[in-house]
Amino acid sequence: MNLYKISLSLLVIALSLTGCKTSSTAVEPIQTTADYWQQISADSMAVNLKVLTSDEFEGRRTGEPGQKKATEYLVNFYQSHHIAYPKQATSYIQPVPAKFMRGAMMRLKDSENVMAFIEGSEKPEEVLVISAHYDHMGILLDQIYYGADDNGSGTVAVMEMARVFKSLEKQGIRPKRSVLFLHVTGEEFGLFGSKYYVANPIVPLENIIANINIDMIGREDKKYAGKEDYIYVIGADKLSQDLHKMSESANANSVNVTLDYTYNDEKHPDQYYYRSDHYSFAEKGIPAMFYFNGTHDDYHQPSDTYDKISFPKLKTRTQLAFATAWTILNAKDKPKLDK
Secondary structure (H helix, E strand, C coil): CCCCCCCCCCCCCCCCCCCCCECCCCCCCCCCCCCHHHHCCHHHHHHHHHHHCCHHHHHHECCCHHHHHHHHHHHHHHHHCCCCCCCCCCCCEEEECHHHHCCCCCCCCCEEEEEEEECCCCEEEEEEEEEEECCECEEECCEEECCHHHHHHHHHHHHHHHHHHHHHHHCCCCCCEEEEEEEECCHHHCCHHHHHHHHCCCCCHHHEEEEEEECCCCCCCHHHCCCCCEEEEECHHHHCHHHHHHHHHHHHCCCCCEEECHHHCCCCCCCHHHCCCHHHHHCCCCCEEEEECCCCCCCCCCCCCHHHCCHHHHHHHHHHHHHHHHHHHHCCCCCCCCC
């Protein structure tokens, strides 16, 4: 989760949270229910997250050796699972040059986005992008900022969703539309990886029907401490009521957690709609939504560590993201832009 629009400090502590009405889950089904979301594995995500948040990866700072190791780890994951990169690409990697990131608060080095792809069975030219940033803040004042929740949680969620999609493909089960799994860099310093992608798209923007962005889904905030599971949903209704309805229907037909729209309010002071990678797609007129667990005392601190992740919550929220993706990919019509 990026703070560049709010503060010049990279050491900002968690912002206070305010209450808001939550959504009702009494939603009419949208034709595409399936129980494949149940195949999401917490154990699989735990293995990947433990590696990505280890000392060896040094907080995955954009362009630094730890982030390069994370790039290699992601590529090896997709290769080992025989998940291809987009046919329009020449590899899993999209280079993001340092000169593109000159507006950052600190000088950044050349970096990379990582891409993988599952082709749809009926409308392969229509593509859903599932994104998460995999960079974090690196080493500051000799301390590693591990970024387990921000955004190791989103990174491993995208990996796990890709694993399940590929497992289904091996069984002859493919979604109607295609899905691009996009791991973007440079988010913490200005959404640079996603901005670079939409400026230099591998899958053309006119083919992208929607974006599901996942940024921090492994913890809980103070508002929900000890309460029922929840997730904040941001942006789904900004450009497309269809996307909003698909999101709610997917939840009602799968994990049925509380969908909280606190941060979806355009007047909310934290302005999260503009602060993660979904916004790069929304700026291009692509319906986009963002799953987020809210901040906590370890947000942007060295203490955002693997041991504090709630893997049951991470699993449930990844299941929700998968169910939402499956609904969008198999709906009769793609999400329409509001007039």
